[in-house]
Structure formats: C-alpha cells, structure tokens
Amino acid sequence: PSAIFLKDYKVPPFLIDKTELTFDLDEATTIVTSRLHMRRNPAFGKSTAPLVLDGGEDVKLIGVAMDDYALPPEEYRVSENKLIITATADEFLLTCETLIEPQNNTRLEGLYRSSSMFCTQCEAEGFRHITYYLDRPDVMSVFTTTIIADEARYPVMLSNGNEVERGKTDEGKTVVVWHDPFPKPAYLFALVAGDLAVKNDVFTTQSKRDVKLQIFTESHNIDKVDYAMEALKRSMRWDEETYGREYDLDIFMIVAVDDFNMGAMENKGLNIFNSSCLLASPETTTDDTYLRVEAIVAHEYFHNWSGNRVTCRDWFQLSLKEGFTVFRDQTFSADMHSETVKRVEDVSFLKTAQFAEDAGPMAHPVRPASFIEISNFYTLTVYEKGSEIVRMIHTLLGAEKFRAGSDLYFDRHDGQAVTCDDFVAAMQDASGVDLTQFKRWYSQAGTPIVKVTDSFDAATGTYRLTMVQDTPATPGQPTKLPLHIPVRVGLLDEQGSVLTAEVNGVSAEDHVLHLTSSEQEFEFHGLSAKPVPSLLRGFSAPVKLRYDYSSTDLLLLLSSDSDGFNRWSASQQLAVNELTALINQAIEGQELSIDSQLVHGFKALLNDESLDPAMVALILALPSQAYLSELATPIYPAAIKQARQYLKALLANALSADFERVYREHKMDGDYQPTAEDIAHRSLKNIALSYWAETESELAQQEVVSQFKTANNMTDQFAALSIAVNSQHEKAEALLASFYEQWKAEPLVVNKWLMLSASQEQETALTTVKGLMEHPAFDLKNPNKVRSVLGGFGQSVSGFHHENGSGYAFLADQIILLNKRNPQIASRLCTPLTRWKKMQPELSVKMKAELERILAEDLSKDVYEVISKSLA
Ligand code: HT7
Ligand code: ZN
Numbered sequence: 001p002s003a004i005f006l007k008d009y010k011v012p013p014f015l016i017d018k019t020e021l022t023f024d025l026d027e028a029t030t031i032v033t034s035r036l037h038m039r040r041n042p043a044f045g046k047s048t049a050p051l052v053l054d055g056g057e058d059v060k061l062i063g064v065a066m067d068d069y070a071l072p073p074e075e076y077r078v079s080e081n082k083l084i085i086t087a088t089a090d091e092f093l094l095t096c097e098t099l100i101e102p103q104n105n106t107r108l109e110g111l112y113r114s115s116s117m118f119c120t121q122c123e124a125e126g127f128r129h130i131t132y133y134l135d136r137p138d139v140m141s142v143f144t145t146t147i148i149a150d151e152a153r154y155p156v157m158l159s160n161g162n163e164v165e166r167g168k169t170d171e172g173k174t175v176v177v178w179h180d181p182f183p184k185p186a187y188l189f190a191l192v193a194g195d196l197a198v199k200n201d202v203f204t205t206q207s208k209r210d211v212k213l214q215i216f217t218e219s220h221n222i223d224k225v226d227y228a229m230e231a232l233k234r235s236m237r238w239d240e241e242t243y244g245r246e247y248d249l250d251i252f253m254i255v256a257v258d259d260f261n262m263g264a265m266e267n268k269g270l271n272i273f274n275s276s277c278l279l280a281s282p283e284t285t286t287d288d289t290y291l292r293v294e295a296i297v298a299h300e301y302f303h304n305w306s307g308n309r310v311t312c313r314d315w316f317q318l319s320l321k322e323g324f325t326v327f328r329d330q331t332f333s334a335d336m337h338s339e340t341v342k343r344v345e346d347v348s349f350l351k352t353a354q355f356a357e358d359a360g361p362m363a364h365p366v367r368p369a370s371f372i373e374i375s376n377f378y379t380l381t382v383y384e385k386g387s388e389i390v391r392m393i394h395t396l397l398g399a400e401k402f403r404a405g406s407d408l409y410f411d412r413h414d415g416q417a418v419t420c421d422d423f424v425a426a427m428q429d430a431s432g433v434d435l436t437q438f439k440r441w442y443s444q445a446g447t448p449i450v451k452v453t454d455s456f457d458a459a460t461g462t463y464r465l466t467m468v469q470d471t472p473a474t475p476g477q478p479t480k481l482p483l484h485i486p487v488r489v490g491l492l493d494e495q496g497s498v499l500t501a502e503v504n505g506v507s508a509e510d511h512v513l514h515l516t517s518s519e520q521e522f523e524f525h526g527l528s529a530k531p532v533p534s535l536l537r538g539f540s541a542p543v544k545l546r547y548d549y550s551s552t553d554l555l556l557l558l559s560s561d562s563d564g565f566n567r568w569s570a571s572q573q574l575a576v577n578e579l580t581a582l583i584n585q586a587i588e589g590q591e592l593s594i595d596s597q598l599v600h601g602f603k604a605l606l607n608d609e610s611l612d613p614a615m616v617a618l619i620l621a622l623p624s625q626a627y628l629s630e631l632a633t634p635i636y637p638a639a640i641k642q643a644r645q646y647l648k649a650l651l652a653n654a655l656s657a658d659f660e661r662v663y664r665e666h667k668m669d670g671d672y673q674p675t676a677e678d679i680a681h682r683s684l685k686n687i688a689l690s691y692w693a694e695t696e697s698e699l700a701q702q703e704v705v706s707q708f709k710t711a712n713n714m715t716d717q718f719a720a721l722s723i724a725v726n727s728q729h730e731k732a733e734a735l736l737a738s739f740y741e742q743w744k745a746e747p748l749v750v751n752k753w754l755m756l757s758a759s760q761e762q763e764t765a766l767t768t769v770k771g772l773m774e775h776p777a778f779d780l781k782n783p784n785k786v787r788s789v790l791g792g793f794g795q796s797v798s799g800f801h802h803e804n805g806s807g808y809a810f811l812a813d814q815i816i817l818l819n820k821r822n823p824q825i826a827s828r829l830c831t832p833l834t835r836w837k838k839m840q841p842e843l844s845v846k847m848k849a850e851l852e853r854i855l856a857e858d859l860s861k862d863v864y865e866v867i868s869k870s871l872a
Contacts, residue, residue, distance in 0.1 A: 001861045003370045006316040012134055013044045014051055014088075016141040019186075021131070023111075025118055025149040025193055027103040030111060031062070034098075034131045036141075039091040051094075053083040053132035054125070058105065061132070062097040083132040098131045105129070106781060106821040114259035115218060117194025118154070119272055121265060124315055124374045127186035137312045138417040140183040147176045147193060154193040156216060158253060160184070160268045180268055182248065183415060185311055190267030192255045197222035201229050203247070206240045211247050217256040217279070224279035227290060227674065228254065228297050235298040238332050243406055245305045254278065254297075258747065259782050261824045262378065264296050266303035273300070276748055276784050282672035284749050286715045287682060290674035294336065299329040310413045315374040319366045319442070320420050322378075323386020327394075330387060337676040340564035341614045347539040347565070348618075350388065352627040354380035355544070358447045359630070361834055361870040363474040367420050367442040372865035375824045381445070388542040389441045393427050395486045395512060395540055396438065401431035437516060438484040445474040448483055450515065452547040456530035463491070463501065463524040463531055467515050469543075475869065485515040488540035491524065491531035496560025502526050509562070510537065532556055537563040549573060551597040558601045564615060571619040574598055575647070579628060582643035587636050592646045599654045606658040606688075613666060614680035617687045622648060625797070629838075636840045637801040641761070652694035660700070663688040672713035679715075686719035693727045701729060708735055718752060725756055740777075750777045751788040758792030758799075765799025766806050780818070783825050790814060794832050805846030808833065812850035816857055823860035830854075830863060834870040 018037040023030060040047065055061070061078055064071050066088065076085045083096070105112035110129025111120050120126065128135040145159035151174035161180025169175055197219040203211045213232060215225040232254070239245040249269045260274035277296045280289060306328060307321035334342040357363060357380050364377065366386045371377050394402045409426035420442050428435045448471040455464050467487065471480035490510045491499040501524035503511045513522050524531075532553050536545045549557075549570075554577075557570035578594055585592050605616050622644055629635045652659065666685035668678065689707065692700040704727075708720035721739055724732045736757060743749035754777065758769045772778060772789050779785050790811065794800050800807035811833065818826035833854075836847035848871070855867050 001372050001864055003372050005370045006314070006368070009314050009316070011043045012041055012136060012139050013047055013049045014038050014134060014139075015041045016134060016139055019133075019141040019143045020146075021143065021189075022146040023148065023191060025102075025147060025154065027113060028101060030100050030102055030118075032098045032100060032111075032131045034094075034096045034133070036094045036096070036133070038088075038094055040088075051085040051088050053085075053096075054128040054135040055081045055083055055098075055132045056110065056129040057081055058100060058107075058110070058129055059131065060099040062099055063095075064097075064132075065095040067093050068095065081128070096132050100130060107824070108259055108261050108783070108822060109824070111191065112259070114257040115194075116153075117192060117196065117218075117257065119194075119255065119257045120189065120191045120267075121261065121272070122189050122267070123187040123265060124318075124378075125187070127189055130189075133186050135186050136314065137185040137187060138314065140185055140311070140415075140417060142183050143180045143189060145178045145180075145189075145191065147178070147191065148173050149193050150174070153195060156192070156194055156196040156198070158190075158192040158216070158255065158270055160188070160190055160270050162250060162269075180249075182268060182309070184268050184308065185417065188266070188268045188308060188311075190265070190270040190272055192216070192257075192270065192272065194218075196255070199225050199229060201233070203233050203236050203252075205236070205246045207246060209246075209250070211236075211249070212251040214251065214253045215256070215278070216253065217275070221256060221275065221279050224281045224284070225256070227280040228278050228293055231294040231297040232301060234294075234336065235301040235332060238298070238335065239302060239305070239328075242331070242335075243305070243328070243403070243410075245302075245410070247304060248309070252301075254300075258784070261783050261822070264300045266300040266307055268304070268308050271300045273297075274784065276751065279748060280674075282674075282713045284714050284743070284746050286718055286752075287674060287679045288715075291333065291337070291679070295329050295333050298332045299325055302328045302332070305410060309415065310410060311417045313417045313419050315371070315377070316367055316369070317419050318374075318377060319382045319386030319389075320418065320423055322383045323366065323388075324390050324423065326383050326387035327390035330391075337679075338612065338614060340568075341612070341618065341676075341680075343538060343565050344568045344615075344618050346384070346387075348627070350380070350384045350539075350542060352624060352630055354384045354542070355447050356626075356630045356835070357381055358385070358445060358474070359472070359838075361475060361837070361872065362866060363445045365443050365445045365477075369443070369476075373823075373827070373861040375862055376827055376865050385542055392438070392441070392486055392541055393424070393435070395488070396435070396484075397427060397431045397433050401433065402427070404430040435484075437482075440481055440483050444471060444480055444483065445477055446471045446480065448480075448485065448541075448543045450485065450487070450536075450541075450543045450545050452533075452535060452545065454530075454533065454547075456527070458529075461525060461527045463527050465489070465513070465522045465524070465533065466519065467513075467522070468519045469515055470518070475872070482516060482518050485541045485543060487513045487515050487535065488537040489513055489522075490534040490537055490561070490563060490566075491527070492534060492556060492560060493529065493531060494556070496556050498562050499527065499531050501531075512540065534561050534563055534566045536566075536569075538565045539569075551577070555597060555601050558619070559604055564612075568615065568619055571598070571601060572623055574601060575623050576628070576631065579623060579640075579643050579647060580631075582646055583628070583632070583636065583639045586639035586642045592643065594647070594650070596647065596650055596654075598647070599651060602651060602655055603658065606655060606662055612680060613684035614676070617680070617683040620684075620687050620691070625795070629835075633838055634840045634844070635835070635838050637797045637843070641797045648691065649694050652691040656692060656695045656697065659688045659692040660697070663692055663703070672715075682715050682719075686716070686723075689719070690723045690726070693723050693729070704729055705731055705735070708739075714749070718756075722756060725760060728761075744777065747777075748784075751784050754778065754785060754788040755792035758789045759795040761796055761798045763798060765793070765796045766802065766810060769793045769796075769799060769810070780821075783822065786814075786818070786825055786829075790829055800832070801843060803842065805843075805849070808843075808847050808850045812854050815854055815863065819854075819857065819860050819863050823862035826860065827862035827866050830866045830870070834866060836870070 020035040022033040109126035147157040157176040159178035165177035196216040201213040256275040256278045264273040405427035408430040554570045554574040711717035
C-alpha cells in the first residue's frame, strides 16, 4: 500500500450538484441506484481528464448510464476499486446501479446490519462501500434518498434532512423519500431502517423555531434515552448562547446501534451512536458513562456547525473539525459541571495517552502530511492535541476575540470545505493577533519539553524565569522549530499566599508568558523574596514542563495554589517523584521503602472540608500504570505495578482512619442523580474505600461486600466490585459471578464485567481471557466486546506483559483474526505492541517478534500502516 500526501492536493476535476439515491433494502443483497448530476469543475481548469469514481471491493457494479444511455462495457472499466469513464460531457447525469451485501459487511463501514437493523457509517471513506462516488469531503452535494423496504420488518426508515414523501410500491413495499437541503460531502450521508422505538421531544430555538427531536433505539432500550435527550437540549441551548449557533433543520434524530467502530457519528440531521455512548440509567450506568454520554451527545451535535456547515477540504484537515469540536465539547462539559475537574480529567488523559502517541512510531502532526489509511488518523493527536491548539488560541486571543474569530470563521466559510489555515486566518483576522509562528503547532509533531530555571535578585526585587524549549525528533521530522507557547504563571510566597507581580509593566496575580524562542527570559518585578512559581497554570500548553520543585514546594502548591489545576498537578508530581524512586528500587530488586511526603499532603486534604470532594478524589488517585509507563524509559511494567501497590498500601495504612471517616461521611442516601455534586461525593467515597480496603481492616472488607450488595446505582456497585477485584478480596470471584448473574440481560453492563474480568492480575490471566472469548456473552463481531476483553487484558500486567511473551502472542493472534473482518478495529488493537522500543529489553524483543509475525500476513491497509511504521 502507498501513502498519499497533503502536498499533492488538487481540487476535484468534477462536481456533483445533486445526488439521488434509491436503496432497495434487503439483508442479503441491497440494490443501490444512484443518479449523480455532475459537471466538470471550473476551478480545475480546462481538462479532458476521465471521470474516476471511488468504490470498494464489496460493491458489485450492475450497470452504468450517462444521460440515461446505458454505457456498453467498452466505455467504462473497473480497476482497483475505481470506476473509470473515459469520455464525458461538461455536464451530465450519471446513473449507477450497484449491489451490496449488508449482512456480510463485517467492516462496519458503508451499509451494514447491526442487531435487527440496517445502518451506515460513511466517515471517512465508507460511502464508497455503498456505491461509486467522488468520495472526498470537498465534493458537496444535495442528497435525496429513497428507501424501499418491507414495512412490517422496517417500520422506521430514516435518512438525512426531512421526510418529503411516503408511499407504496406495486409489490406492497413501503417507499420513503428524504431530502436534505444542505449540500454535504458523502461522509455525512446516513441511512437507518429497523423496527425501532422512539422518544420524541421539541426544542425551541433562539429564533423561536420548533425543532422536532427524536431518539430511536431497539424497543428494550427506549427507557434509557432520557438523559441523552436532556443532554441534547442543553447542548443546543449552549451552542446558541456560547457560539451563536442555531440548529438549521426542522428535525434532529439520533439512533443507537450496538455494533459501531467508534463512539458516534455526526451525519447531518441523523446522528448514529454506539449504544454504549447514548444509553443511560442509574442501575446500569456509572457516573463516568453518564458524563461521557453528555459529552458525546454534545460533541456530535456541535459538529452540525463545526464539521457539517463548515467541513474539511481534505482528510489531512481532520483536526479542523475534530480539534475544534473537542474543544467545544470540553468547554461545554466544564460549563455544565466543574471547570477544574474537567480540565484535570482532560489533561490527565492527554498526558497519558496522547503524549505516548506523540513519542511513539505513529507520531504525526495535528495536520498530518501523509497517510496510507485515513482511519488510522482518528487519533488522540488529531482530537485531543487538536483541541489543545484551539484552547491555546483562546488563551492568546481572550474570550471575546476568540468568539469574534469563530463568528468570522462560520460566516466566511458557511457551506464550504476548508483548511486549518482558514480557521487560523479567521481567528487572526478577527483579533489582530499574529498567529504566524503559532501555526507551527499544526505541522510539527512531538511534545515540546520546556525546561524552567529561576533566580531572584533581592536588590531589585526581580524574579527571573528562564525557559528553554525543545521538541524531540519524531518519524520524518528530525529537527524542529521553536513554537509559540503560552505559559500561564502565578507566584506564591512561602506561606502559600498569592503574590502580585509586574511583568512588562502589567501588574497581576497571573500572567500569560509568550515563549517563542528556543531560550527566553522573563522578569517579574516588585517582589520581596524568592517566590514559589505556579507554572503552566490550567495546563496552558500541551508541553512537558521541567522545573526542579522540592517536595516542600510541591506540598505548598498542593495545599495553597489558587489555581486548582496546579494543586492537582503538584500532587501528581509529588507522587511521580516517590513512585519513580520506588520503581527504581523494584528494578534493582531491592526491598521497597520510602519516607513518603504524600502522606502529609493527603492527610491535610482528607481533613479540609472546604475542598470540592471531586478534586480531593482526583488528587488521591495515584498516577496510573499507563501514565507512569509514558514517563518511563525503558518501561518495566511489573516494577511499576509493584511500586504503585506499595505506595497505595503505605498511604492506606498511614491514613486508614481518615479514609474510613471520609468514606462514611460521603455516603449518600436517596435517589441516584448524575449531578456534579453527587458525582463528587461518590467519587471521593469510592476512592476512600479503595484505600481503606487495602488495609487489613475486617470492617473494610465487609463494607466492600455490603456496598456491592446494597448499592442502588451502578457507580457504587461497580466501584465495590472493582475494589474487590483489584485488592484481591477473598470474595472477588464470587462477586464477579454474582454480578454477571444479575446483569446478564444487559449487554452494556456485561461489557464492563468482561473488561474487569479480563484485567485481573493473576498468573492464569491468559487462560481467563481465552475463556472470556469463548463465553456466550462474547461476540467477535461486536467492537464493544472486543474492546472490553482485549482492552481489559491489556491492563493486566501479569497477563499481557507475561515474561514468556504469551500475552503479546495472544493479542497478535486476535489482530490477525480481525485484520480482514474489521480492519479498523484490528488496527487499533495494535497500539500496545507499537510501544515495543520503550519496553524493558526481555519484553521488547518478544513484542517485536509478534509485530514481525503480523507483518508477514496478507494485511489490510489499516493494519499494514501501523505495523510497518512501528517496525521502521
Ligand atoms: N466524526 C466521527 C468519526 C467516526 C469515524 C471515523 C472512522 C471510522 C468510524 C467512525 N465513526 C465515527 C466521530 C466524531 O469524532 O464525532
Ligand atoms: Zn468529532
């Protein structure tokens, strides 16, 4: 397979003004007729280039006609999944008839079956698995879709836009016609048909138009959509208030499907969701999932403007819509709940997973310069780092100018397919802020390291910060240029009080410093003693900050910083320092021991009732195995696990009484509510229990079982179960079994059970995971189940990282098995193996051998790209 390059972009030679599709739906063979009203693109220039349409190996061409004249075989050819027609007029109607097989579609791209329904997934290049088309985002067309199906089995037949006609065929089948007035690329096309239940609602827009809202699910799930419906209405209101964006059609529909490669899809007027990202009920859904449902409903809704009304010119620009929309959904969630808690969660995820990606063999710029398979670029870099870029623009411009920039962007480019440069240009033009250097963030991969040193001149009361930035080499980018990095800084005195200082004539408690050179010095005036700096407040840029904080400094920041985010950050740094020392002891085979300063920090925290319980819970959570792995070179998984367990037990024993008390204080009676306040109490209570359960206390062990049995919501029940499993509780096995019995009729709960079961630390972890894959609850065709079992297994150090390499071999077997069936899922499963260069030597060679074994197979483009780049 070969790569395609951004530098080779050319406007399309042809345009499609109108697309008329007819689907004669049948599980085994669906016939698709397309009528494409096409013309040569004047912007392409005078040309006699042939018409080349994209197709897929699973699309059988029945016939093709030009202006209703059936083309004889010598006037067209199909080669390498392309339909090539040599002679065309300047303007013409092209009719194609194709045959597809939805029930054999295991890739879950194009039209496929999920449970009893038909559904589609067309982003990025799924539409070509339905019919031949110009399947690229800069070809925008007005779609009319006719669906013909047996009404008894498919009473609900949906597509984009508005239903404009309904009737019967001579054979008694139902015909429904949908028309979407907004021109769109094919990746936003959607079709759904099934016997579905619906929940209806109405949203009145700011201009007083009533929009019909509908959520469709299989009938047994319709009682779990109320939360999503409320989240949708909150999102619609928020986008009007925050961005001035109003919904544009008269109807907005969401459909939940069980088999879906990703979380959800923003098809115009007809969003399709993985049911795991839409359905919620107190008994079956944890707090985390409630928040995820709200965030994803919002994300997909926000795409109606950032993605649909203004879309991407080409797939290299993917972050144009995804980075911006993630920023929008993150801000929305922050506004709905707690800004600091949300920021900590997002940054923690970024630093764990995106930083690892940016340091690995698949590292790429937020706007990649090339790819083999675009599905591989729906990455944390494009999404999460892309969002950080938009956030930095917000910081550089300030809220008001940022809004002026977004208004200009939407107005200027409404109905167009544009680039990341166009986005930045709108921000720059509306604000007058020069973003020329800043744009390097889009083209340069890798996480910058910012080293900070300081000095204090008592004679002049001047505090100096020297910052040095350096971005490590990444594949294809050996050298890097300095970036424009906004560094938000505050200062504290040694009692922890906030200091006001003057920078460049501006006196304030908080300053955004503009680091633009490789090395730069910043002066703070008007100080009487050397302060403790609170650096990178709110994580103002996605960089690795290095400053030599003492434990005393970190404890001070933890207890006193006015920036909540940096209080958390200080606790993490303190924990990382202690864990790093312990990891090194474990690697050396020494007995672990430490004089933990964290004990003092945690003690104060557990006794400070003025704090937000959610923040306390976040601070109490030790850095994860995954984050510590990101920081380590090489990675010794067992040593990291041992160090974490040791420190957790040490803290648990030192503060046992505090944990017990906090656990009891934050227990709540009453009905479950997924509000920020209640979620905060539950999270603190459950983390307190997880520490307390690490002690020898008999009472704690009983409390775990009791919470499991009496909980009136999934958050508490699953927390108790996880604690039992992770603390090797003597009843862990029994509780797991009872949990399955209780919830076996709820697939989304069973998925949680699969994940937890697969993640267990036990010598027999591999046997367990193999057993789970044979379990009646498992289904290889369902991505959620595959992700649960294999994702869970990846967390089991004793299983996945077994010293004999059997865990790696097992994962490689699954990748090979899924490679042809579902290339997107197979490719995503490769990620843990791609980190082989960072692993301890004995494990590294075993991982590499598995990558080589996979590479020897006949691979899909998706898997080939990831594996070959990892081995390069
Ligand atoms: N824009 C959507 C992307 C998506 C996707 C991409 C590749 C393969 C399957 C997919 N399903 C959805 C989701 C989003 O970011 O909103
Ligand atoms: Zn998105």
